[in-house]
Amino acid sequence: MEILDEIKKDYVRDLLQKGKRADDRKLDEYRKITLERNPLSSAEGSAICRLGNTQVLVSAKIDAVEPFADRPTEGVLSTNCELLPLAFPAFESGPPSEDSIELARVVDRGIRSSETLDLNSMVIEGGEGKVWGVYLDIYVLDYDGNFFDASTLAAMSSLMSASFPKFEDGKVIHEPAKPLGLKSKVVSCTVSNFGDKKVIDPSYDEEIAAESRITIATTEETLCAMQKGKRGSLTKDEVLGLIDIAFQKGAELRAYL
C-alpha cells in the first residue's frame, strides 16, 4: 500500500497541472457530505459525518465532574480522538499517535476558542461545587483524507443535538434538562497546497501528495482556529486568500448543521 503512494503522488500532481482531480471534482468542491444526528442513545449528543469515503463518529457525553482547581467556576471541555485500526491499514492499537493528538487538539481549539460553549455557565446548581464536563470523543471509522473537517462537523453536530442532563440528589440523571445554549456554529475548512494550486477537502491521495495543508476554523463572524501541517510553506498572501475561502466554504458547510 505505502509503496504505491509514491506513484499516486505523481499522478495527483500531473492531473492538477491540468486543473483536474482524480474524482472529477472542481478544485474548490467538497465531496458529498452527510450528517447523521444522534446515532447513539448512550451519549447526550452524537453524530456521524460522512465526507466522501471518510467517516467520523463523534460522541458528546456529559457528566458531573470536579472543576479544575484554578478555575472553580468553569465547566470542563475535553476532546479525545481515536484513529481506529478499522479505519486504515496503518492505524494501530496502542497509545495515541501524533496524528490523533493533533486532530483532537485542532477540533478542540476551534470549539473552545469560539466560546460557542459557555464554560462559565456550567456550574451545577445544587451540585456542591461540581460542574458539567463535556467529553467529545472523535472516532475515525473510515479514512480517506480530511478528517479535520469531518470531525469538526460531527463534533459541532453532536453538541447541537446534546442537552445538559438532570442533576438530582447528588446524581446525574441522563435525561435532557437544559440546552447547551451554543452561541455559534464552528466549522473548519481544510486545504491542501500544491504550489499555486489549492485543493479544498483533500482526499487521502491528495493529502499525501500535497506540499502543505492548512485547516481554518471559523464561526459565522470570526476565525477561531488555524493549523498548518506538512513540510511545505505558504506566503502571507496565500494565507489571506485561504482565509477568504474558509469563510466562503464555512457558510456552505454550516448549512449542513
Add this chain to the structure above:
Amino acid sequence: MGGGTNKPVLFVDGKRLDGRDIDELRPIKIKASVLHRANGSCYLEWGENKIMAAVFGPRECIPRHRVDPYSAVINCRYRMSPFASLDEHSKAGPSRRSTELSKVIREVFENVVIGSKYPKTAIDISMEVLQADGGTRCAAITAASIALADAGIPMKDLVCAVAVGKIDGKLAIDFSKIEDNYGNADIPIAVSSRNKEILLLQMDGLMTKDEMSQAMDMAINASDKIHALQVEALKEVYTRKAQDKPDEQVS
C-alpha cells in the same frame, strides 16, 4: 451481575421487562460492507448495542517473530468506547476485560478460519463497541464473522453468538443491560452455524447441570435465527452492488 437496592420486577406473566418471551431475541440489524478502506466490514445493531467490525488481511505478519510458517495468524481487538454506556465517561484504552474478550474471540475465529491457505500472514479483526446494552461480546462475534466473510477470508462456517442468562431462577436468552445487572447468571455462547459446535463458552453465576444443558439448547436454537440474518446481510451486499446503488446510510 450482583444486585442493586431497587430491583425492578423483571418478569411479569411470562414476559420480560421489554415485553419479550424467554426465548425471544432483541431485534438484530446487520449490514455488511460499510467501510471502504477495510477489506471487510460489518455494522451491527442488536437491541441497543451498536458494533462496528472490520477485517484487514491476509497481510504481511508484523512483528516477524509471530509468523506461523504453516498458517495465517489471527489478531483480535475488542474495544469498548468510553461513551458506550449511560454510566460515566470511562477511560479510553484496553481494560483487563477487553483483553480477555479479545483473546477468547480470537480463539473462536482460529477455529473456523482456514488459515493454512495463507501461511505466514496475519488477519486483523477489529471490533469497536460504540454503544453497549448487554451481550456486546456476542454481538461483536456475530459482526466479526460477517466482516471476515465480506473480506473473502476462507472459513469453514459462519459463527453466531448469543448469551443465555438466569433471571429470578428462570433461564432467558439475550439479556439486556438491565436484566444483566439483576440476573443471577450469564452464559455467552458462540456456535458454528452448520455443525453447532460450541466455539466460545463462558459462564458466571450459579447453575445446575440441567440448566446448563437447557441454556446451550436455547443458544443453539437462537443461532439459527441469527444465522439467517447473517446470510441475508451477506446476500444483500451482493444485490446492493449489483444494482449499482449508492450505499445507504448506516442505521
Add this chain to the structure above:
Amino acid sequence: MKIVVPGEILVDKPVRMADSYIENGNTYSEVVGLFHETEMRLVALEGAYLPMDEDYVVGVVEEVKFAGYNVEINSPYSAFLSTKDTRFQFEMGDVLFAKVKGVDEVKNVNLFDARKLQGGEIVQISPVKVPRVIGKKSSMLNMLIDATKSEIYVGKNGRMWIKGGDSSLAARSILKIEKEAHMSGLTDRMKDFLQKESGGNNKV
C-alpha cells in the same frame, strides 16, 4: 446460479473445486461466492491475491538487494526477482510487469520475464474481478484498448498499468467493470459507456 456463504452446502458429494472443502462426503463453500451448479464452479466475490505459476503481475520494487529485488505484488507475499533473470536495472519504487514462477509451499514467490513500466498510472481492483477486465478471449480488454488508445497491462494481482491515450477513461472503465463485474450484459454496457464517454470528449 446462486449466492452462497461460508459453510453452505454446495453438493452432497465430494467435488474438488476452488474455495470449497469436503467433509463427510459433502462439499461446502469457504467463501461468499457465486455457485454455478451446472458447471460445478464457485466464484468468490472477494479475496486476496494468491500468486500462482504462470500468472502475470504488475509489481512495485520495494527493496533493492545484492542478488535481486523484493517486489510488492498486492498480495500478502512479496516476490523476488533475481538480477540474473532480468536485463533491466530497477530502483526502489519502479513498476514492473513480470511472470510468476516457482511458488513453493511456504509461498516463496519468484518472478521472471520482468519488464520495466515507465510513467503511466496504476489502477487497483479486487483480484477476483480481473477475469472480467480481460473478458472471453481478451474481448473486453481489446475493446478498452480500441476505445481509449491506451497501453494497458493487466496483472492477475488486480493491478492495471495504463499509459497514453485517454488514460483517465481507461481507468474509469476498469473501475466500472470491477463494480459491475457480477452483472449480466457487462460487455454491452461497457460498449455503450465507452461510446458515450469517448464521444463526449471529442465534442469538448
